[in-house]
Amino acid sequence: xxxxxxxxxxxxxxxxxxxxxxGLCCTGHLFLWTKLRSAELDSIASLGVKVVRSMPNQRxxxxxxxxxxxxxxxxxSPDYPRFCRTFKCKLLNELLxxxxxLPHALSVIExxxxxxxxxxxxxxxxxxxxxxxxLVTHLESSDQTDLEFRQQAEVLLRMYEQxxxxxxxxx
Numbered sequence: 001x002x003x004x005x006x007x008x009x010x011x012x013x014x015x016x017x018x019x020x021x022x023g024l025c026c027t028g029h030l031f032l033w034t035k036l037r038s039a040e041l042d043s044i045a046s047l048g049v050k051v052v053r054s055m056p057n058q059r060x061x062x063x064x065x066x067x068x069x070x071x072x073x074x075x076x077s078p079d080y081p082r083f084c085r086t087f088k089c090k091l092l093n094e095l096l097x098x099x100x101x102l103p104h105a106l107s108v109i110e111x112x113x114x115x116x117x118x119x120x121x122x123x124x125x126x127x128x129x130x131x132x133x134x135l136v137t138h139l140e141s142s143d144q145t146d147l148e149f150r151q152q153a154e155v156l157l158r159m160y161e162q163x164x165x166x167x168x169x170x171x
Contacts, residue, residue, distance in 0.1 A: 028064035090165035
């Protein structure tokens, strides 16, 4: 049994490395919104985050997270939201289940970030600050002649689904 504990601790450490290197769920690339529990609203707001409190099922804050500074600034803090702490993308689960190695997972993250940059260069300027919102808006408004953008966006959307398990980028 002690071997299992050691492996879990190693995987936990590797999971932290992967999450801190990735950050795509903090930057607004994978999600538009982070849900908060009622007990978290005041502590997150005290950190300078604009918290929405309108209805019980719509409490949280918009992405990108203002606490992301190239890395989560509250990752080890007691204020770290439950949603952030418990979310496990498909790639993280594969690492935890030892179905992939940390070096491979990190290379997947780098390829995903490179694809995001490629798509970002093809997006027109927009009033929307978040990448995901700009991506969806342009996909919905562009015509079929913007072939390069559509091809690159499709590659990225497949990565989101296959690598991270995020399927609902476009509702």
